[in-house]
Structure formats: C-alpha cells, structure tokens
Amino acid sequence: MPYSFSGQARRLPTLMLAATLGLAPLAFTPAQAQPAAADQEQRRQYNIAAGPLNAVLSRFAEQSGALIAGNLQLAAGKRSDGLRGRYGTREALNRLLAGTGLVAEPRGDGSYVLKDARSDSGAGRLDPVTVNAPAVPEARRSLDYDRATIEALRPGDVKGLFKKEASVAVGGSIPMNQKVYVRGVEETAMNVTVDGARQNNKVFHHNATNLIDPSLLKTARASAGVAAADDGPGALGGSLAYETVDVGDLLAPGDQLGGFLDGRYASNGDALTGAGALFGRQDGFEALGYAKHTDGNDYEDGNGDTVRFTAPALVSGLAKLAYENDRAGRFELSHEVVNDDAARPYRANFAGLDGGRPVPESRVYDLTRRNTAFNYRRDTGKGFWNPALTVAHGETELDTREVPLSAPGTEVVYTGITESLSASAKNVFYTGFAAVTGGVDYYDDSATFKDDINPDLEEQAENTGVFLQIRQPLLDDRLTLSYGARYDDQRFTGTDDSRHDDSGVSSNVFGEFQLTDHLSLNAGYADVWGGVVLAENYILNGAWDYRNLTAVEAHNHTFGFKANWNGFFAEANRFRTRIANGRVPVYSGDPAAVADFDIDGYDLTLGFHGRLGEVSVAYARIDSEKDGEAATSYDGSYFTAPLGELVTLNGVVAVPAWPLELGLSAEFALDNDDVESSGAKQEGYTVVDVYAEYRPIRPLTLRLSVDNLNDEAYADRATYGQEFTTVTPLLEPGRSIALGARYDF
Numbered sequence: 001m002p003y004s005f006s007g008q009a010r011r012l013p014t015l016m017l018a019a020t021l022g023l024a025p026l027a028f029t030p031a032q033a034q035p036a037a038a039d040q041e042q043r044r045q046y047n048i049a050a051g052p053l054n055a056v057l058s059r060f061a062e063q064s065g066a067l068i069a070g071n072l073q074l075a076a077g078k079r080s081d082g083l084r085g086r087y088g089t090r091e092a093l094n095r096l097l098a099g100t101g102l103v104a105e106p107r108g109d110g111s112y113v114l115k116d117a118r119s120d121s122g123a124g125r126l127d128p129v130t131v132n133a134p135a136v137p138e139a140r141r142s143l144d145y146d147r148a149t150i151e152a153l154r155p156g157d158v159k160g161l162f163k164k165e166a167s168v169a170v171g172g173s174i175p176m177n178q179k180v181y182v183r184g185v186e187e188t189a190m191n192v193t194v195d196g197a198r199q200n201n202k203v204f205h206h207n208a209t210n211l212i213d214p215s216l217l218k219t220a221r222a223s224a225g226v227a228a229a230d231d232g233p234g235a236l237g238g239s240l241a242y243e244t245v246d247v248g249d250l251l252a253p254g255d256q257l258g259g260f261l262d263g264r265y266a267s268n269g270d271a272l273t274g275a276g277a278l279f280g281r282q283d284g285f286e287a288l289g290y291a292k293h294t295d296g297n298d299y300e301d302g303n304g305d306t307v308r309f310t311a312p313a314l315v316s317g318l319a320k321l322a323y324e325n326d327r328a329g330r331f332e333l334s335h336e337v338v339n340d341d342a343a344r345p346y347r348a349n350f351a352g353l354d355g356g357r358p359v360p361e362s363r364v365y366d367l368t369r370r371n372t373a374f375n376y377r378r379d380t381g382k383g384f385w386n387p388a389l390t391v392a393h394g395e396t397e398l399d400t401r402e403v404p405l406s407a408p409g410t411e412v413v414y415t416g417i418t419e420s421l422s423a424s425a426k427n428v429f430y431t432g433f434a435a436v437t438g439g440v441d442y443y444d445d446s447a448t449f450k451d452d453i454n455p456d457l458e459e460q461a462e463n464t465g466v467f468l469q470i471r472q473p474l475l476d477d478r479l480t481l482s483y484g485a486r487y488d489d490q491r492f493t494g495t496d497d498s499r500h501d502d503s504g505v506s507s508n509v510f511g512e513f514q515l516t517d518h519l520s521l522n523a524g525y526a527d528v529w530g531g532v533v534l535a536e537n538y539i540l541n542g543a544w545d546y547r548n549l550t551a552v553e554a555h556n557h558t559f560g561f562k563a564n565w566n567g568f569f570a571e572a573n574r575f576r577t578r579i580a581n582g583r584v585p586v587y588s589g590d591p592a593a594v595a596d597f598d599i600d601g602y603d604l605t606l607g608f609h610g611r612l613g614e615v616s617v618a619y620a621r622i623d624s625e626k627d628g629e630a631a632t633s634y635d636g637s638y639f640t641a642p643l644g645e646l647v648t649l650n651g652v653v654a655v656p657a658w659p660l661e662l663g664l665s666a667e668f669a670l671d672n673d674d675v676e677s678s679g680a681k682q683e684g685y686t687v688v689d690v691y692a693e694y695r696p697i698r699p700l701t702l703r704l705s706v707d708n709l710n711d712e713a714y715a716d717r718a719t720y721g722q723e724f725t726t727v728t729p730l731l732e733p734g735r736s737i738a739l740g741a742r743y744d745f
Contacts, residue, residue, distance in 0.1 A: 079612065187240055316337065490531035509526075525558075599623070
C-alpha cells in the first residue's frame with residue numbers, strides 16, 4: 001500500500017524513542033562497587049573482542065584516545081584475549097597485553113611505550129603515535145572493519161571483503177558485475193563514500209555499481225538503516241563508507257620508507273595477480289603509490305563447465321599525498337582509479353536469456369571509476385575548534401562496444417558517465433556534556449548518456465544540506481546516544497531541461513545502553529528525505545515528461561542486543577527499511593514512476609573467541625517486497641533483491657609453535673520459495689573456503705587457500721535471475737587452489 005510521511009509524523013517517533021532511551025537507564029542501572037578514587041575519572045567501559053594484538057590495540061586506542069609509542073611490529077603474529085568491563089587506561093593495557101610477552105610502560109606525558117618485557121632496547125627512540133579518537137564514542141555501527149580485519153581477510157574483491165557477514169550479500173561472480181546489499185538494501189539506495197567522496201554510480205543495471213578494489217582499504221563501515229546526519233544526504237538505507245590506507249597504517253613508528261610486493265596465483269582460470277606499493281614520510285610529509293593488475297582466463301563452474309567471458313581484467317591504482325602536524329592538523333590529497341576492460345556476456349550480470357530480441361553473445365564493457373578527494377581535519381578531542389573539510393570529484397564511465405548481428409562489419413559504442421562533485425565542511429564542538437557536530441554539505445550529480453547518433457542526454461541534481469549531530473555519553477558512559485537532523489534543498493533538471501525544486505528534513509536517533517558488563521541493548525530510528533534520484537544512464541530518454549516527479553523518503557528502525565561472557569559472544573538485531581516513492585523509470589515509460597519497497601528481517605550471531613582463535617556462526621533472514629509483493633531481482637533493481645535465509649560459519653586458529661594461522665569460512669543459503677511465482681525458487685547451496693597462512697620470516701607472508709573446497713555449482717543468492725526460467729544465471733567459480741605471497745620491506 002502506498003504511504004507517505006508528514007513532517008510531524010516523521011519527527012514524533014524520533015522524539016519518543018529519544019525520550020525512552022534517555023529514561024530507560026534510570027530503571028535498569030545495576031548496583032556496582034565504586035572504583036578506587038584515584039582512578040575513577042579515568043575508568044571507561046570497554047568491549048573489545050579477542051583477536052590479533054595489532055587489531056586489539058588499534059581498537060583500544062580508538063576507544064580510549066591513548067597515545068602508544070614503540071615498534072608496533074612487535075605485536076605481529078601475537079593475539080590478545082580482548083577486554084570487557086570498566087578499567088583505567090593502565091590497567092586495561094596490562095590486561096590486553098597479558099601473556100603476549102609485551103608491556104606498556106607509562107611516560108610522564110600520559111603516553112605509553114610498547115616494548116618487549118625482556119628488553120628496553122630501541123623503545124625509547126620512537127616518538128609517540130597518536131591515534132585520533134573522539135572524546136565521546138560513536139554509537140556502534142552495524143559493520144565496522146578496521147585495517148587489521150581487512151588484512152586478515154586478504155580480499156580480492158568485495159565478495160571476499162564481506163564473506164563473513166550473513167546480513168551482507170554480494171551478487172555477481174566477478175568484480176565487473178558485483179553489487180552489495182546491506183541488510184537487503186542495495187548500495188545504490190545508501191549514501192556511499194570513498195575517502196569522503198560521494199559515489200554516484202548508477203550507470204547500467206547489468207554491471208557493478210561501485211567497482212572497488214579492497215586491497216588497500218583502511219576501513220569499511222556501514223550504518224545500516226539508521227545513519228547519522230553528518231554521514232551525508234540521501235542515506236535511504238543507511239550509509240556505507242570506504243577509506244583507503246594512510247602511510248601511517250603501513251609503516252612502523254620511526255620508519256620513514258617502506259613498501260611491499262604482493263602476488264597470487266589461482267588455479268581456476270589461471271588467474272595471476274600482481275601488486276606493489278611504495279610509501280614514505282619525512283618531517284610530517286607523506287607519499288604513497290600503489291598499483292595492481294589481475295589477468296587470466298575464463299573460470300570453470302562447479303559442474304566443470306567453462307563460464308565464457310569471465311576472465312579477470314582488473315587494474316587499479318592509488319596515489320596519496322599528505323602533510324600533518326599537531327598544530328595544523330592533517331591535509332590529504334588522494335586519487336584512485338579502478339578499471340575493468342574485457343568482453344563480458346552481452347548482459348554482464350547473467351549468462352543468457354531465452355527469447356527476446358536476438359543479441360550478440362558478448363560485448364566489451366570498459367568500466368572505469370575515478371575518485372579524487374582532498375581532506376583536511378583537525379580533531380583534538382577537546383575544545384570548540386575541530387574542523388574537517390572534504391572536496392571531492394567522483395566519476396564512473398562505462399563504454400559498451402558491440403558488433404550488431406544485423407551489421408557484422410560495424411561497431412556500436414554507447415557511453416554512460418555519472419559524475420559527482422561533492423563538498424562538506426563541519427566542526428566538532430566538544431562541550432561538557434556531548435560532542436556536537438554541525439556543518440554544511442553540497443553535491444552536484446549528473447548522469448549522461450552518449451552515442452554516435454543522438455544528442456547527449458543528461459539528468460542533473462544539485463543539493464545543499466545543513467546538519468547537526470549530537471553524540472552524548474550518559475550515566476558514566478553506560479549509555480551512548482547519537483541523534484541529529486539535516487535539512488536538504490535540491491534542484492533537479494531533466495533531459496528536457498525542465499527543473500524541479502524540492503526540500504525536506506531528515507532525522508535520526510540511535511542509542512546503546514550497557515545494561516551490565518556483559519550485556520548491551522541498542523535501538524535506532526531514522527526518517528530520510530532523499531530528493532529525486534537520478535535515473536540510470538542507459539535508459540535516459542529525451543522525450544520524458546517530468547511534471548509529476550516525487551521525492552523519495554525512507555523510514556527505518558532497528559533494535560537488538562549484544563552479549564559476551566568469558567569469551568562467548570552473541571548478537572541479535574531486528575531491522576526494517578521502508579522506502580516510499582522510490583523512482584523506477586523505464587526508457588519508454590513515465591520518468592516519474594515510483595514504487596514502495598519494504599525490506600525487513602533479523603540477524604543472529606553466536607561465537608567464541610580466545611587467545612588462539614575465534615569461531616562464529618551467523619544467520620540472517622531478509623524479506624523484500626515491492627508494492628506489497630515479493631520483490632524479484634528484476635523489479636527490485638537499485639533498491640533490493642530476494643535474499644531469504646543465509647548462514648555463515650567462520651573460524652580461525654593460531655598455532656603457537658609456528659607463525660601459522662588456519663582459517664575456514666562457509667556460506668549456507670537455504671531454499672527460497674518467496675519468488676517461486678516468477679517461475680522458480682532460488683536453490684540452496686553450501687560453499688566452503690579454507691586457508692593456511694605462514695610467516696617463515698617477519699617480512700614474508702605465504703598464504704595457501706582453497707576456495708569452494710566442495711566444488712559447489714551455484715549462483716550466489718544475490719546474483720540476478722535465478723527465479724526466472726528464461727534466464728541462465730552466472731554460476732560462481734568452482735574449486736580453486738591459490739597460493740599468495742607478500743613481502744614487506
């Protein structure tokens with residue numbers, strides 16, 4: 001049923017939830033002994049999982065704001081039991097380092113020196129490493145991968161990056177056609193950024209939306225459904241932010257120059273990947289350069305059949321310059337480019353179609369994403385002057401080249417270009433009660449389609465927004481609230497140069513309450529005004545009549561809990577995203593056509609982590625509807641996909657006697673008959689991956705992996721077309737044995 005939200009109706013539940021979260025702790029705060037007076041003001045609530053020591057120390061620095069000195073490479077290959085409960089900084093560090101052979105020695109300036117417990121050599125020569133951390137912690141995100149987590153995964157594409165998550169699905173079998181769905185919402189319906197640069201990449205529904213090389217990502221973070229106002233405009237299903245690494249993430253403290261060489265061979269398709277980077281710093285200046293290339297042949301599926309036009313052809317690069325000092329802050333300029341240029345199936349997201357107009361078997365998809373971003377930030381964690389500025393330009397260009405069946409001696413080229421010029425200026429005011437972030441942002445998005453015959457067609461959207469987000473700890477840090485609002489004013493221009501002006505208000509609130517040292521509760525709510533979203537480039541039509549355009553809006557809520565006890569952990573979340581007036585134009589139809597989408601579900605995670613490793617199992621059930629009917633992969637395009645029930649199993653164990661780590665991940669998709677009325681149900685599958693990583697000497701890391709160990713013949717649940725009897729979906733690669741080596745210098 002169609003629905004709409006008035007301003008008052010949107011804001012009332014937000015205010016009610018904020019009041020509920022603010023009052024609930026008064027009823028549920030448990031009695032507790034008072035800490036020693038000398039350490040009372042320093043004590044914080046920590047909830048840090050066991051894992052690699054580098055990752056644990058990084059999370060501790062983020063939560064505590066501590067300054068850590070010393071050669072952090074001392075922590076390589078070591079693990080920590082993590083930390084849960086309320087501790088002073090020194091006591092917390094001692095617990096984190098217990099059994100590792102390392103100690104953290106306090107300095108007079110409040111920083112700590114990390115060193116070998118048996119020797120002081122070299123520790124005193126190194127300057128403190130500052131990890132910028134807000135004085136007020138951010139409410140927990142639904143997905144938060146740091147550098148250590150990403151390095152442990154060693155992902156070759158976004159499917160590998162999110163393989164542990166039951167609630168994140170990635171459709172498509174190669175980077176060129178992969179799309180990301182976070183809790184059932186397609187990334188196009190989220191606010192997606194790379195290094196703060198807005199991504200506007202809805203070029204063609206047959207190819208990837210955001211072509212991402214995760215190899216040099218520093219973080220990947222998602223706030224599904226409920227995004228903060230300063231995450232940016234148009235966060236209908238939340239926000240998804242990628243950030244590339246800095247030199248400080250790759251060099252040990254005190255080092256000035258470094259680099260690495262990385263190579264991988266995979267037997268299925270004889271895929272060969274080579275990558276290298278060089279980086280350095282001097283007197284506050286930093287420079288980084290990185291390049292990667294993957295080449296090979298078409299892969300075989302689990303049936304032993306060659307899947308034609310799937311050969312890897314990925315090229316990526318990153319260049320970054322920066323300058324930083326304590327007074328001025330950090331200035332950073334980055335440029336990233338990712339390209340895939342190869343012959344693909346005519347419709348790159350599935351293998352074939354029975355019926356319809358005759359088409360060639362393949363065509364070339366030349367897809368390039370470029371991202372240039374300038375960032376400045378100075379966050380002292382205190383005071384009223386902590387500014388941040390981002391100015392960025394992002395562009396995705398797709399050239400499709402085909403030889404028509406009717407004219408075999410000719411070549412037809414179509415070009416789609418999406419661009420986004422974006423900027424954001426904000427400041428954090430650290431007050432006595434909260435961190436208040438206020439600012440303004442702007443984007444100028446365009447979608448252009450070109451060919452050799454017709455005039456260029458273009459849609460454009462220009463938006464200016466103002467926002468305020470408050471992050472507030474209450475009740476001795478047991479309750480963390482994040483709430484805010486933004487106002488956006490948009491000017492939309494159609495292919496006929498007609499103009500549509502509109503504006504709207506978005507609001508959000510999210511809170512997490514630490515009920516006990518072992519149990520926390522969370523809940524969030526958001527209303528989002530998204531304006532008029534640009535249409536896909538390849539369907540733009542100069543004859544469209546834009547008179548009835550309607551702005552898209554979304555209503556989101558989530559609630560859940562997180563528990564841990566003696567290494568055991570559990571998490572559960574219930575979530576729902578309702579999108580009203582989602583724009584769904586087709587080439588020959590109404591450009592103002594809209595539909596309502598309802599995506600709801602829940603996820604569960606259970607596991608255990610200890611010093612030697614971790615094991616976890618996660619389950620997600622996600623149901624998606626369009627106008628009250630189960631959404632298929634066709635009519636859910638750019639908003640959602642049928643996912644049903646997914647289960648993931650993950651485990652990793654360290655072998656103390658050797659620098660060896662063993663890991664396993666598995667995905668189980670259950671049969672999904674929700675879309676059976678379209679012709680067929682989505683078949684279930686089981687796929688298992690294993691790996692062994694060995695470090696014979698400190699600079700060299702070897703990794704042996706077997707992907708799809710059981711040689712399953714399957715299409716990933718988020719891959720297009722499985723429910724249609726006329727579509728031949730792309731099956732994933734069958735078993736592949738891979739050997740990788742990385743040498744750091």
